[in-house]
Amino acid sequence: MNFETIIGLEVHAQLLTKSKMFCRCSINYANALPNTHVCPVCLGMPGVLPTINQQAVEYTIMTALALHCTISEYTKFDRKNYPYPDLMKGYQISQYDAPFGQGGWLNIEVNGEKKRVDITRVHLEEDVAKLIHHAPPQGEPYSLVDVNRAGVPLMEIVGEPDLRSPEEARQYLIKLRSILQYLGVSTGNMEEGSFRCDANISIRPENSSESMAKVEVKNMNSFKAVYGALEYEAKRQRKAVAEGRRLTQETRGWVEGVGKTVSQRSKEYAHDYRYFPEPDLPPLVLNQEWVEEIRAKLPELPEARRDRFLAEYGLPLYDASLLTSSRAMADYFEAFHRAKADIPAKDISNWLLGPVSGIMNANNCDITKFSQRVSPEQFGRLLVLHSEAVVNTPTAKSMLEEMFNTGKDPDTILKEGERGQISDAKELEETINQVIEANAKAVADFKVGKEQALKFLVGQVMKATRGRANPKLVNELLKKKLKEE
Ligand code: ZN
Ligand code: MN
Numbered sequence: 001m002n003f004e005t006i007i008g009l010e011v012h013a014q015l016l017t018k019s020k021m022f023c024r025c026s027i028n029y030a031n032a033l034p035n036t037h038v039c040p041v042c043l044g045m046p047g048v049l050p051t052i053n054q055q056a057v058e059y060t061i062m063t064a065l066a067l068h069c070t071i072s073e074y075t076k077f078d079r080k081n082y083p084y085p086d087l088m089k090g091y092q093i094s095q096y097d098a099p100f101g102q103g104g105w106l107n108i109e110v111n112g113e114k115k116r117v118d119i120t121r122v123h124l125e126e127d128v129a130k131l132i133h134h135a136p137p138q139g140e141p142y143s144l145v146d147v148n149r150a151g152v153p154l155m156e157i158v159g160e161p162d163l164r165s166p167e168e169a170r171q172y173l174i175k176l177r178s179i180l181q182y183l184g185v186s187t188g189n190m191e192e193g194s195f196r197c198d199a200n201i202s203i204r205p206e207n208s209s210e211s212m213a214k215v216e217v218k219n220m221n222s223f224k225a226v227y228g229a230l231e232y233e234a235k236r237q238r239k240a241v242a243e244g245r246r247l248t249q250e251t252r253g254w255v256e257g258v259g260k261t262v263s264q265r266s267k268e269y270a271h272d273y274r275y276f277p278e279p280d281l282p283p284l285v286l287n288q289e290w291v292e293e294i295r296a297k298l299p300e301l302p303e304a305r306r307d308r309f310l311a312e313y314g315l316p317l318y319d320a321s322l323l324t325s326s327r328a329m330a331d332y333f334e335a336f337h338r339a340k341a342d343i344p345a346k347d348i349s350n351w352l353l354g355p356v357s358g359i360m361n362a363n364n365c366d367i368t369k370f371s372q373r374v375s376p377e378q379f380g381r382l383l384v385l386h387s388e389a390v391v392n393t394p395t396a397k398s399m400l401e402e403m404f405n406t407g408k409d410p411d412t413i414l415k416e417g418e419r420g421q422i423s424d425a426k427e428l429e430e431t432i433n434q435v436i437e438a439n440a441k442a443v444a445d446f447k448v449g450k451e452q453a454l455k456f457l458v459g460q461v462m463k464a465t466r467g468r469a470n471p472k473l474v475n476e477l478l479k480k481k482l483k484e485e
Pocket of ligand 1: 020023024025037038039040041042043151
């Protein structure tokens with residue numbers, strides 16, 4: 001029997017407000033000592049009252065609007081009760097039956113085909129504290145609690161189970177993160193935990209509405225992990241059914257190192273949380289004029305920007321899509337274009353998607369960090385030197401790397417480095433002699449007819465001149481020299 005995979009994603013995104021959701025503590029705790037960003041409210045002391053963070057409400061409405069949701073006029077907060085040591089009050093203030101936004105959608109593209117994925121709801125809640133578990137070699141294991149994260153505004157975006165493959169899930173997350181980054185409401189950083197994803201996955205016989213037990217997968221902190229966990233689950237569930245085993249509704253955790261999901265507990269149902277309206281906060285009636293003001297202020301979003309890049313810069317669809325998938329990258333491109341309007345847009349795109357992506361990958365950094373080292377203006381100057389044939393392409397590429405490593409501008413690097421190719425035999429002679437002296441074995445190998453040894457020696461000369469020597473000339477000079485010996 002053939003089965004299809006049914007996936008629905010729930011995303012939690014921390015909001016980039018100044019203070020926490022219900023108190024005045026700063027959310028900027030990344031480099032702070034544990035339990036220094038705390039107060040009686042986020043510590044969950046009895047007798048204190050929460051206050052709603054207006055900026056967090058505005059960011060949530062912005063997101064809901066960008067995702068084409070209907071904004072509720074009447075909303076409220078609810079208590080979600082569950083006993084867990086990272087939950088300071090024993091309940092989380094969340095939203096149950098009156099979320100800010102409902103019934104939205106976003107578009108994804110998989111293998112060149114567009115697909116609409118529906119969004120169930122967008123609501124606002126608070127983050128929980130962080131538990132740090134220790135298992136010392138001697139003595140009892142113990143856990144520490146850091147309350148800095150407790151109470152940080154957390155937006156939850158629940159998607160409909162419209163996704164049919166791990167790749168669709170990955171594209172959905174990429175698109176959703178890109179929208180949040182364009183709106184400026186979240187960093188969307190998965191590794192740092194400010195953008196987290198839980199996935200519901202089940203299988204069902206093709207052309208059937210009979211659904212099997214739903215499994216919720218947690219603990220995935222990268223796009224790669226989400227993809228891996230979903231692929232693993234899709235296979236595991238099919239195998240279990242093929243072997244006649246019964247699937248159970250449960251929560252499973254992804255174990256990164258092993259590449260497996262493991263059962264954690266049976267899945268909770270809504271009634272387990274005993275939701276009821278938060279008695280310490282009044283219902284929130286949203287002024288529709290304010291909502292319309294927020295709608296009018298929405299920035300240009302990824303799809304609109306991509307279409308503008310196609311029309312305004314005449315870029316191919318591939319380039320326009322990649323450049324606009326990150327707001328920071330699209331901003332860099334446009335700053336570059338403003339600084340050096342003479343350089344064709346396609347050239348800028350080629351450099352950004354080629355050598356710059358290479359440098360970012362090799363150094364594990366993003367375009368924001370890259371731009372702190374190489375400004376669009378400096379990069380533009382390098383491409384002017386390149387277009388005027390002052391430097392050739394390989395030299396320009398190595399200069400770009402040096403600009404990234406040192407933060408120097410291209411003219412300084414040129415002046416300091418004498419970047420031209422060395423085609424003067426005299427200039428190369430000393431280096432060649434040094435290489436011959438230092439590599440007696442390769443020299444001996446060459447003399448008994450091993451051609452490979454010559455290649456190695458040429459390589460050594462190229463290395464010693466940092467790639468500036470003319471390789472053809474080095475080849476000739478080396479051969480001549482080795483015959484003389
Ligand atoms: Zn606080
Ligand atoms: Mn939640």
